[in-house]
Amino acid sequence: xxxxxxxxxxxxxxxxxxxxxxxxxxxxxxxxxxxxxxxxxxxxxxxxxxxxxxxxxxxxxxxxxxxxxxxxxxxxxxxxxxxxxxxxxxxxxxxxxxxxxxxxxxxxxxxxxxxxxxxxxxxxxxxxxxxxxxxxxxxxxxxxxxxxxxxxxxxxxxxxxxxxxxxxxxxxxxxxxxxxxxxxxxxxxxxxxxxxxxxxxxxxxxxxxxxxxxxxxxxxxxxxxxxxxxxxxxxxxxxxxxxxxxxxxxxxxxxxxxxxxxxx
Numbered sequence: 001x002x003x004x005x006x007x008x009x010x011x012x013x014x015x016x017x018x019x020x021x022x023x024x025x026x027x028x029x030x031x032x033x034x035x036x037x038x039x040x041x042x043x044x045x046x047x048x049x050x051x052x053x054x055x056x057x058x059x060x061x062x063x064x065x066x067x068x069x070x071x072x073x074x075x076x077x078x079x080x081x082x083x084x085x086x087x088x089x090x091x092x093x094x095x096x097x098x099x100x101x102x103x104x105x106x107x108x109x110x111x112x113x114x115x116x117x118x119x120x121x122x123x124x125x126x127x128x129x130x131x132x133x134x135x136x137x138x139x140x141x142x143x144x145x146x147x148x149x150x151x152x153x154x155x156x157x158x159x160x161x162x163x164x165x166x167x168x169x170x171x172x173x174x175x176x177x178x179x180x181x182x183x184x185x186x187x188x189x190x191x192x193x194x195x196x197x198x199x200x201x202x203x204x205x206x207x208x209x210x211x212x213x214x215x216x217x218x219x220x221x222x223x224x225x226x227x228x229x230x231x232x233x234x235x236x237x238x239x240x241x242x243x244x245x246x247x248x249x250x251x252x253x254x255x256x257x258x259x260x261x262x263x264x
Contacts, residue, residue: 008052015044026165034158034165041172042150046143049180050077053139053188053256068128073140080118080137081144085152087114088145101226108221112214115145115187123194124204131196132259138191142183149183150175181245182224185252186217192255220248 022037054073088111119137122128128137153175154168161167193213198204226232227240 007055008048011051012044012048015040015048019044023165023169031163034168038151038154038158038168038172041169041176042147042154045176045179046077046147046184049184050136050140050143053136068133068136072122073136076118076122076137076140077144077147079144080115080141081146081148083117084111084114084141084145085148087117101229104225104229105218105222107225108218111145111183112186112190112217112221115141115183116190119187119191120194123191123198126204129195129199130259131192131199131255134191134195135188135255135259139184139188141191142185142187143179145187146175146179146183150179178241178245181241181248182221185248186221189248189251189255190214190217192259196258216251220244 019037019040022033022040025033026037050073054068054070091110091114092107116138119134119141122137123134128134150172154172157171158164158168190210190213193210197207197209201207223240224244227237227244232240
């Protein structure tokens with residue numbers, strides 16, 4: 001159990017060590033490793049968080065009901081994230097031509113919907129039924145989406161800065177630190193409510209509680225994007241991220257605690 005509790009910390013430490021090594025090699029002139037640096041830098045925090053929530057879920061449910069195999073979590077992380085990024089990219093490319101405040105709410109709607117594709121498929125399959133399971137699947141899909149999105153931002157930063165590695169490092173650091181307060185919190189929150197309402201009703205349902213959680217995720221997502229718009233002053237952006245990210249993490253923490261109090 002001690003090893004299980006510390007698994008996420010080892011993932012974080014080893015991941016950061018590999019990332020720092022790649023940064024040192026790239027800065028020393030080995031430009032061929034820039035891709036590896038971006039991938040590892042984008043993955044460290046998402047993988048660490050999924051490992052943490054996965055070990056937390058196993059501690060809650062050890063000996064109580066069916067545990068989720070690591071392969072299912074990895075599949076949700078990679079496939080859920082990939083389907084979400086590809087679908088969101090296609091929809092936003094064909095529908096959104098100019099990002100203003102009103103369209104950022106549409107971005108939130110699109111991205112919060114596509115991140116749910118794989119978790120909803122698992123939900124309808126009905127094999128894993130506890131609220132903690134839903135929370136884990138939601139966070140895995142959200143973090144997979146965040147990782148792939150960060151890779152895209154890292155590559156864009158590298159191209160637009162004409163190969164400035166410092167700009168890429170700053171992009172990876174900022175998005176990595178902020179990712180748990182974003183996609184993970186929003187998708188995890190919706191999935192926790194989705195699984196909880198099925199448990200209460202005894203069958204899959206769509207009710208006001210689920211709709212409310214989904215709308216809350218969209219609004220938080222849109223406000224987060226609005227805070228990061230280029231015409232928003234830097235102090236306002238920082239305050240927006242702190243307030244919105246803090247609210248998202250508080251909501252996620254409440255759902256984690258609530259899932260831990262539920263009987264098998």
